[in-house]
Amino acid sequence: MASVVEIREVTVAFGGLRALRGVDLDIAQGERLAVIGPNGAGKTTLFNVIAGDIAPTTGTVVIRGQDCTRRPSRHRPRLGLARTYQKARAFAGLTVRENIYLALAGHRGRHRALWRTPADRAMGDEAADVADRVWLSGQLDELAGELAHGQRRQLELAMAIATRPDVMLLDEPASGLSRGERERLVELLESFDDRLTLLLIEHDMDVAFRIAQRVVVMADGEQVMAGTPDEVRADPHVHRIYLGTEAA
Amino acid sequence: MNLRARLTGEPLALAGLVLFLILLPSLATAFFVNFVMTQTLILGLAAATIVFLSRYGGMTSLAQLLMFGIAGFMFGNAALDGGARGLNLGWHPWAAVGFAIVVTTLAAVVLGAIASRTTGIYFLMLTLVYGVIGYFVFAQIVEISGPGGITSIQRPDLLGPPVRLYYAGLLLSVLAYVGFRALRRTAFGLALQGVRDDPVRMASLGFNVPLHRTLAFVLAGFVAGLAGLLNVWWNGQIDPASISIGPTLILLIIAVIGGISSLEGAWLGAFVYVLVFTYLRDLPLVDRIGITEARFNTVIGVIVLAIMVLSPEGLTGIARRLPVRTIRKELGGTRA
Numbered sequence: 161m162a163s164v165v166e167i168r169e170v171t172v173a174f175g176g177l178r179a180l181r182g183v184d185l186d187i188a189q190g191e192r193l194a195v196i197g198p199n200g201a202g203k204t205t206l207f208n209v210i211a212g213d214i215a216p217t218t219g220t221v222v223i224r225g226q227d228c229t230r231r232p233s234r235h236r237p238r239l240g241l242a243r244t245y246q247k248a249r250a251f252a253g254l255t256v257r258e259n260i261y262l263a264l265a266g267h268r269g270r271h272r273a274l275w276r277t278p279a280d281r282a283m284g285d286e287a288a289d290v291a292d293r294v295w296l297s298g299q300l301d302e303l304a305g306e307l308a309h310g311q312r313r314q315l316e317l318a319m320a321i322a323t324r325p326d327v328m329l330l331d332e333p334a335s336g337l338s339r340g341e342r343e344r345l346v347e348l349l350e351s352f353d354d355r356l357t358l359l360l361i362e363h364d365m366d367v368a369f370r371i372a373q374r375v376v377v378m379a380d381g382e383q384v385m386a387g388t389p390d391e392v393r394a395d396p397h398v399h400r401i402y403l404g405t406e407a408a
Numbered sequence: 409m410n411l412r413a414r415l416t417g418e419p420l421a422l423a424g425l426v427l428f429l430i431l432l433p434s435l436a437t438a439f440f441v442n443f444v445m446t447q448t449l450i451l452g453l454a455a456a457t458i459v460f461l462s463r464y465g466g467m468t469s470l471a472q473l474l475m476f477g478i479a480g481f482m483f484g485n486a487a488l489d490g491g492a493r494g495l496n497l498g499w500h501p502w503a504a505v506g507f508a509i510v511v512t513t514l515a516a517v518v519l520g521a522i523a524s525r526t527t528g529i530y531f532l533m534l535t536l537v538y539g540v541i542g543y544f545v546f547a548q549i550v551e552i553s554g555p556g557g558i559t560s561i562q563r564p565d566l567l568g569p570p571v572r573l574y575y576a577g578l579l580l581s582v583l584a585y586v587g588f589r590a591l592r593r594t595a596f597g598l599a600l601q602g603v604r605d606d607p608v609r610m611a612s613l614g615f616n617v618p619l620h621r622t623l624a625f626v627l628a629g630f631v632a633g634l635a636g637l638l639n640v641w642w643n644g645q646i647d648p649a650s651i652s653i654g655p656t657l658i659l660l661i662i663a664v665i666g667g668i669s670s671l672e673g674a675w676l677g678a679f680v681y682v683l684v685f686t687y688l689r690d691l692p693l694v695d696r697i698g699i700t701e702a703r704f705n706t707v708i709g710v711i712v713l714a715i716m717v718l719s720p721e722g723l724t725g726i727a728r729r730l731p732v733r734t735i736r737k738e739l740g741g742t743r744a
Contacts, residue, residue, distance in 0.1 A: 211612060212612075213608060213611075213612065232611065233608075233611045233612045234611045234612070234613075234614050234615060234616055234617070235614075236612065236614070237612075237613060237614035238614065243612055245609070249606050249608070249609040250606075250609075251601065251602045251605040251606055251609070252605050253601055253604065253605050254598065254601055254602065254605065258598055261598065262598055262599060262602050262610075262613060262615075263613050265595050265598070265599065266599075266610070266613030266614035266615050267613070267614055269614075270595045271595060271596070271599055271614075271615055271616070271620070272595065272596045272599070272620075272623065273594055273595040273596055274591065274594055274596050275590075275594055276593060276594055276595075280594075280595060319613070
């Protein structure tokens with residue numbers, strides 16, 4: 161199957177610190193890929209490179225056949241890419257509906273309209289439907305800054321799925337969620353269309369292994385291994401670097 | 409409309425205020441209307457552009473008085489003819505208006521495009537630098553500012569009687585207020601607020617953050633230019649000192665007095681400033697406690713300090729809290 165994201169020899173250096181060291185990664189269309197590893201492994205840096213939030217020091221990033229290595233993040237939605245952040249980054253001064261509306265407006269190029277049209281009202285209705293999918297329909301007119309942590313995560317997810325992306329990058333979506341909320345999150349992720357490519361950073365192994373078809377393990381800015389969830393779970397090296405213990 | 413708006417009757421109160429201001433020339437003295445209120449509307453309009461940029465875009469600009477001054481100088485240069493100071497282009501007054509607005513807007517495009525790459529304190533400092541450079545440009549290039557300023561500037565015939573200038577100020581103030589408020593709900597306004605809250609997130613959603621900031625700066629520059637035109641018609645002259653660092657800070661202080669997070673605060677702050685400026689010297693015994701005209705800025709400073717201690721949101725912050733308390737009392741409600 162053709163790759164939708166191709167990472168070649170990507171290195172990211174912050175001064176003397178090398179956050180990524182020559183990472184290669186191919187992600188096929190429709191693939192569900194989890195990236196795991198201890199803190200400081202370079203997972204979020206890898207996401208930031210793919211999403212265009214930081215440019216790699218060396219190496220290339222190709223998304224859907226287009227070299228995006230030096231292109232800023234604002235070009236990514238046009239290529240069908242959406243992301244969430246490790247720390248929920250909703251717009252605190254806007255309501256849930258307005259946050260989701262902005263995700264829709266950004267994707268559809270409605271950036272600078274100085275008056276409201278029926279299209280805006282339709283997007284507002286669409287935002288309500290998306291909020292319903294992530295169980296936020298009761299908070300539509302609440303300010304994002306007043307939401308509980310878990311609800312902010314749900315809003316992040318809503319903003320990502322609103323644009324119906326081809327590639328979605330989720331950075332620790334289950335972080336801070338209760339057990340029940342995690343279950344609902346897994347149900348939601350499993351309900352996505354098979355053509356959606358999903359890239360997931362997750363410390364909750366239960367969530368990561370249930371969603372992913374393939375798991376990439378990172379440590380110290382490098383890819384340590386890649387395999388199916390069962391292969392990764394059984395690998396003693398992964399246990400050593402991740403948990404500091406050998407597999408039982 | 410939300411519950412709070414209904415309780416405070418905000419739209420109704422604003423409509424009533426506008427009606428009152430329309431009727432004011434038949435109720436108050438000519439001095440109060442043509443001096444106090446016209447100046448209030450002009451300064452309020454200019455200060456509203458600071459509030460707009462700060463509240464919606466998260467950008468505190470010290471360049472708004474420069475835009476105000478550019479429009480005034482350009483009008484003076486274009487409208488005056490032989491014998492007057494400046495370029496003496498001698499154009500038709502309305503052509504001069506167009507020229508002033510175009511030059512001001514173009515200046516805002518250039519300055520905004522550069523400033524849009526910065527945020528927070530860096531944006532504030534950069535716009536302060538704009539103000540300082542602008543002052544020196546007009547102070548040193550006397551061909552466009554005249555030696556000691558451009559004087560004897562006449563307003564267009566349409567705005568001949570002073571009361572018409574008052575109405576022009578009122579009309580532009582209402583349009584700016586309603587326009588800025590309406591903009592909040594549009595795609596552009598929501599995007600601007602998104603840029604204020606989290607520019608990185610906005611970029612990841614596909615928005616061109618620097619372009620949004622630039623467009624907001626241009627819009628604010630355009631409105632500040634209109635205020636600058638009103639000011640030069642009201643004053644009849646303009647000189648570089650009127651856009652120096654002191655008046656630049658006074659415009660910011662006006663916005664802070666009223667409340668930098670509320671549009672109506674711009675006009676409220678301007679009203680308080682003009683009232684103090686106009687009537688302080690007439691208060692009984694005020695000179696005996698050492699408050700002379702030379703110490704006017706100290707008085708303003710103390711007022712700003714007192715307001716900030718009482719409410720960081722300025723006078724509108726104080727005013728907003730009052731009716732809600734009253735309503736709670738009327739409803740017999742208590743805080744848990």
